[in-house]
Amino acid sequence: MKILALETSAVTASVAVTQEDKLLAQSFQNSGLTHSATLMPMVANLLENTGLKLEEMDVIAAAVGPGSFTGVRIGVAAAKGLAWPGDKLCAPCSTLESMAWQCAHLDGEICAVMDARRSQVYNARFLARDGMLTRLTPDRAVGLEELAGEVNKSGRTQILVGDGAALCYNAFKAQGIPAKKMPPHLIYQTAWGVARTALRLARDGALVPAGQLTPQYHRLSQAERERLERLGQNQS
Numbered sequence: 001m002k003i004l005a006l007e008t009s010a011v012t013a014s015v016a017v018t019q020e021d022k023l024l025a026q027s028f029q030n031s032g033l034t035h036s037a038t039l040m041p042m043v044a045n046l047l048e049n050t051g052l053k054l055e056e057m058d059v060i061a062a063a064v065g066p067g068s069f070t071g072v073r074i075g076v077a078a079a080k081g082l083a084w085p086g087d088k089l090c091a092p093c094s095t096l097e098s099m100a101w102q103c104a105h106l107d108g109e110i111c112a113v114m115d116a117r118r119s120q121v122y123n124a125r126f127l128a129r130d131g132m133l134t135r136l137t138p139d140r141a142v143g144l145e146e147l148a149g150e151v152n153k154s155g156r157t158q159i160l161v162g163d164g165a166a167l168c169y170n171a172f173k174a175q176g177i178p179a180k181k182m183p184p185h186l187i188y189q190t191a192w193g194v195a196r197t198a199l200r201l202a203r204d205g206a207l208v209p210a211g212q213l214t215p216q217y218h219r220l221s222q223a224e225r226e227r228l229e230r231l232g233q234n235q236s
Contacts, residue, residue: 009067
């Protein structure tokens with residue numbers, strides 16, 4: 001099974017092709033350029049440079065969230081566009097689980113975190129053992145203090161991955177919670193992690209048609225929050 005995976009949920013962008021759990025190729029960019037300008041050229045270049053064709057892909061995978069609202073929308077829209085002509089199945093991949101696969105080789109508790117602002121993080125926790133993951137929590141937006149209190153009860157060293165790792169590391173250390181960050185080359189989201197999540201979804205029979213691929217934000221956008229606040233003020 002060949003999987004074409006897209007990751008655009010945060011500041012980095014990446015594209016990967018895998019066959020089962022083997023990485024065939026990956027392109028990664030952290031240049032600050034917009035995903036709308038870089039993603040599709042990355043896909044085209046990756047396929048051309050590897051001698052692969054879109055028609056050979058069995059599954060199109062995308063990180064569907066949580067993450068940047070704009071970034072997630074770009075990735076999901078691109079995956080739909082790539083999947084529809086060939087009527088290919090899609091894999092709606094959790095950004096947080098995809099990050100956790102990057103450190104599944106380390107036995108222990110993995111705390112995948114993305115900075116959600118407003119003293120919150122997007123988070124999910126996993127137990128890694130023998131290269132496999134067991135989910136401990138659902139994907140969620142959670143306050144830093146609440147998360148610290150939760151992991152403190154586990155008594156395990158937390159392996160932090162994601163762009164919220166430094167934020168959580170400082171918060172955990174201040175409360176005496178043992179934690180360590182993944183190294184710089186493994187701390188950000190990658191399309192390989194998305195592909196690995198897609199493989200699990202395929203094995204679980206959880207792939208979807210392109211029309212059912214939708215973002216999973218786990219929190220209202222700032223514009224939606226501000227609109228609700230204005231409505232509340234007008235009614236008071």
